Amino acid sequence: MPDADTNAAEADTGTEAPERSRPRAVLPALCATQITSWGIVYYAFPVLNARITADTGWSTAVTTAAFSGALLVSAAAGIPLGRVLDRRGPHLVMTAGSVLAVMAVLAIAAAPNLATFFAAWLLAGVAMAATFYHPAFAALTRWWGPHRVRALTVVTLAGGLASTVFAPLTAALADHLSWRATYAVLAAILAVVTIPAHAIALRAPWPPAPPQPGHLTAEGHHGIARGRPFLLLAAAFTLSGFAVYGVVIGLVPLLTERGADSTTAAWALGLGGAGQTLGRTLYSAVARRTGVATRTVALLAAGGATTLALGLVPGPIPFLILLAVLAGVVRGNLTLLQATAITDRWGTTHYGRLSGLMAAPVTVAAALAPWAGASLAQQLGGYAVVFTVLSVVSLAAAIVAIGTRVPVLSGPAPKAGDRQPRRLPSGMGER
Numbered sequence: 001m002p003d004a005d006t007n008a009a010e011a012d013t014g015t016e017a018p019e020r021s022r023p024r025a026v027l028p029a030l031c032a033t034q035i036t037s038w039g040i041v042y043y044a045f046p047v048l049n050a051r052i053t054a055d056t057g058w059s060t061a062v063t064t065a066a067f068s069g070a071l072l073v074s075a076a077a078g079i080p081l082g083r084v085l086d087r088r089g090p091h092l093v094m095t096a097g098s099v100l101a102v103m104a105v106l107a108i109a110a111a112p113n114l115a116t117f118f119a120a121w122l123l124a125g126v127a128m129a130a131t132f133y134h135p136a137f138a139a140l141t142r143w144w145g146p147h148r149v150r151a152l153t154v155v156t157l158a159g160g161l162a163s164t165v166f167a168p169l170t171a172a173l174a175d176h177l178s179w180r181a182t183y184a185v186l187a188a189i190l191a192v193v194t195i196p197a198h199a200i201a202l203r204a205p206w207p208p209a210p211p212q213p214g215h216l217t218a219e220g221h222h223g224i225a226r227g228r229p230f231l232l233l234a235a236a237f238t239l240s241g242f243a244v245y246g247v248v249i250g251l252v253p254l255l256t257e258r259g260a261d262s263t264t265a266a267w268a269l270g271l272g273g274a275g276q277t278l279g280r281t282l283y284s285a286v287a288r289r290t291g292v293a294t295r296t297v298a299l300l301a302a303g304g305a306t307t308l309a310l311g312l313v314p315g316p317i318p319f320l321i322l323l324a325v326l327a328g329v330v331r332g333n334l335t336l337l338q339a340t341a342i343t344d345r346w347g348t349t350h351y352g353r354l355s356g357l358m359a360a361p362v363t364v365a366a367a368l369a370p371w372a373g374a375s376l377a378q379q380l381g382g383y384a385v386v387f388t389v390l391s392v393v394s395l396a397a398a399i400v401a402i403g404t405r406v407p408v409l410s411g412p413a414p415k416a417g418d419r420q421p422r423r424l425p426s427g428m429g430e431r
Contacts, residue, residue: 022143023201023204025200025201026139026143026201026202027155028201029197029198029202030139030140030158030201031154031155031157031158032158032197033094033098033131033136033197033198034132034133034136034155034156034159034162035158035159035165036162036166036193036194037101037128037131038132038159038162038166039162039165039166039167039169040101040105040186040187041104041124041127041128041190042162043167043269043273044166044167044186046167046248046251046269047167047170047171047266048174048179048182048183049067050262051174051178052179055178055179058114060374061371061375061378062114064249064370064374066118066121067370068367068368068370068371069118069121069122069125069367070121070124070128070367071125071363071366072125072363072368073125073126074125074128074129074132074367075359075361075362077126078129078356078360079353079356081093081129081134081135081352082134082138082353082355082356085135085138085139085356086138086351086352086353088206089206090138090202091198091202091203093130094131094139094202095198097127097131097198098127098190098198098199099195100123100130101128101131101190101194102187102190102194103123104123104124104127105124105190106183106184106187107119107123108120108121108124108183109179109180109183109187131198133156133159134355134359136155137155137339137351137355138355140155141343141351142207143204148343149336152339153280153281153283153284153336156276156335156339157280157281158277159335160274160275160277160332161277163269163272163276164271164273164274164277165273166186167266167273168266168270170186171263171266173186224346225357228403229403229405230346230354230358232401232403232404233341233345233358233404234358234361235361235400236296236300236397236398236401237338237358237362238361238362238364238365238397239365239393239394239396239397239400240300240303240394240397241363241366242366242368242390243304243369243390244303244366244369245365245369246370246372246386247327249373250383250386251265251272251310251324252265252268252269253265253377253383254310254320255324257382257383257384258315258384260320264317264321267321269324271328272324272325272327272328274328275325275328275329275332276335278325278328278329279328279329279330279333280332280335280336282332282333283336283337286299287340292341292405293401293402293404296401296404297401297402299330299333299334300394300395300397302330302333303327303330303334303394304391304395304398305391306323306326307327307387307390307391308388310327310387311384311385311386311388312384338358338362342354342358345404373390376389
């Protein structure tokens with residue numbers, strides 16, 4: 001049986017959103033653009049990094065620091081973009097972001113020196129904030145209303161294929177082209193897919209924000225953001241994000257340390273993406289059977305368990321690939337967990353702002369994770385020990401998440417489509 005904080009939002013109940021507020025082209029367009037944007041701007045780097053360092057003489061730590069810098073910029077840019085998304089919608093943000101992404105990838109490909117390489121990645125960071133999951137989730141949360149989890153699941157199912165499609169494709173291109181030419185080809189694909197999709201499909205009218213649930217009206221988004229549950233939730237996701245992104249970027253070098261060739265390691269990364277897709281198909285069932293805080297703790301702990309297994313199990317390679325897929329399954333659930341964390345607890349009114357605030361420290365952690373992983377691997381003697389350390393970080397996140405229950409105060413009934421918590425005899429409940 002579900003606990004007192006059972007999530008009703010995933011049940012797809014409530015008033016049907018007007019057809020005009022759910023433009024048909026948005027969902028397929030975002031599926032295509034999330035696969036392409038993540039696949040090229042993010043997942044191509046761990047595949048190409050060894051070739052970049054071999055060709056340029058730059059160290060792995062330095063090139064990874066440039067990539068981490070992009071994620072730091074993304075964290076900073078996501079907060080003001082969240083305000084723009086709440087007010088004006090995703091059309092301008094995501095279209096401009098696509099143009100910036102193409103320019104950034106071309107600049108990376110052409111970078112004649114390390115300073116230009118860093119600058120290009122910082123530009124890519126702005127593009128990440130404007131094109132990755134954060135703006136896509138804001139669009140779907142507002143347009144789909146009470147049916148948002150279904151739409152979020154579809155887009156994240158597609159997004160989970162980004163590494164599955166582009167890690168092997170990038171490796172195949174790099175087998176025949178230089179890393180610079182490979183990035184140039186990928187930039188052309190990025191331009192063809194994402195710019196017209198965002199410019200055309202996201203032009204629908206942006207519906208007004210729904211009123212905040214009555215029991216939260218007094219708080220406002222400032223009060224929520226300063227509250228203990230929000231701060232603990234942000235801390236838990238930040239720790240988890242550090243571990244998750246450390247695993248993603250560290251998987252290829254971990255497998256090569258254990259005897260896999262670069263192509264096999266790239267395929268393992270891609271199959272981990274397929275695991276993410278599988279995990280996302282399971283999330284709605286998990287959500288129906290668990291409370292919000294309960295599944296947050298359980299999924300974060302599961303992430304720690306799969307990371308520990310990758311760190312401790314020496315082989316054989318096929319079994320390590322299976323563990324990578326299982327880690328991907330958990331990662332897929334964590335993506336939807338984070339996407340719905342705000343609405344499950346505080347409704348949809350300030351989704352863009354609150355999710356931007358929550359995503360900022362998570363993205364900072366994700367930015368530091370690749371650099372920290374590479375540095376720790378040098379200090380500790382390899383990625384196996386790094387993965388063990390990352391598993392401890394994930395388990396710490398699960399412990400912090402125990403405190404993320406939100407008390408539900410008595411007040412006016414929530415609007416249709418907002419979560420209606422089961423009330424305890426004392427009049428208090430938790431989400």
